[in-house]
Amino acid sequence: MLERANKKLDESLSEARAEIGRLRTALDEARQAGAAQRGLNKAIVPNLVGMTLAQTTEKLTNINNLKIGRITEQISDGPRGLVLQQKPAPDSRVDAGSLIHLVVSAPAAPDASVRLLLKVLNFQVINDGAPGPASWKFSIFTGHMPDTTHPIITIPKDNYDDDSRQLKLVKGQARIPTREGETVELTVRGISSTGTVAEGQFSIYIKPIAKWTAAEIVRVPVISWGNSSKGSFVAIFEVTAQR
Numbered sequence: 001m002l003e004r005a006n007k008k009l010d011e012s013l014s015e016a017r018a019e020i021g022r023l024r025t026a027l028d029e030a031r032q033a034g035a036a037q038r039g040l041n042k043a044i045v046p047n048l049v050g051m052t053l054a055q056t057t058e059k060l061t062n063i064n065n066l067k068i069g070r071i072t073e074q075i076s077d078g079p080r081g082l083v084l085q086q087k088p089a090p091d092s093r094v095d096a097g098s099l100i101h102l103v104v105s106a107p108a109a110p111d112a113s114v115r116l117l118l119k120v121l122n123f124q125v126i127n128d129g130a131p132g133p134a135s136w137k138f139s140i141f142t143g144h145m146p147d148t149t150h151p152i153i154t155i156p157k158d159n160y161d162d163d164s165r166q167l168k169l170v171k172g173q174a175r176i177p178t179r180e181g182e183t184v185e186l187t188v189r190g191i192s193s194t195g196t197v198a199e200g201q202f203s204i205y206i207k208p209i210a211k212w213t214a215a216e217i218v219r220v221p222v223i224s225w226g227n228s229s230k231g232s233f234v235a236i237f238e239v240t241a242q243r
Contacts, residue, residue: 047090069099076105122167129231135193
């Protein structure tokens, strides 16, 4: 009787040991499968430096649904919105759906201390509006609908003759406060001794100060109202921007 009981107990222990072995094997397999699955849910962070935000978004979406996280702007000479730095770094392993934080380029703020230097050089006389030399006085104003009581440059009354092939040498200059990226609008207005008015308008775009490597020459037609035969000129200016 006792032997039979001991035998049955040994059989039960053997079955229990076998079941424990099967459970351990199943647990190891589950652990291995979990590790493999976690590996599938990892992503390698690509190098995003130099890309635009649109390019970056598309790139990340195609790599285990990575996403753009925090975006910080940094002043740069390049175009706005290019990736300068990233975190995590390229080739890092991260979980699927992780956030990638970026530092992107931003242009420098416009500098209010920029000045447009406008110099009058010459007037080319096309038609002086008179049989002989004609007397004209010219003024330069800011704006295309200027306050004519406040010229920035006044060229004293002088004789202009279309029979002369020589450019009329005139002098005058002004420094106009402005900002990089703005456009300065200007008007040239002449009045003859007989009351004829001639006018011309032009605009100067204020590009970044570093790009003003040399002064630029601007030619502006100045034509009498309603009839160019009463007076027409070409005003020649030299322009540059300075701090």
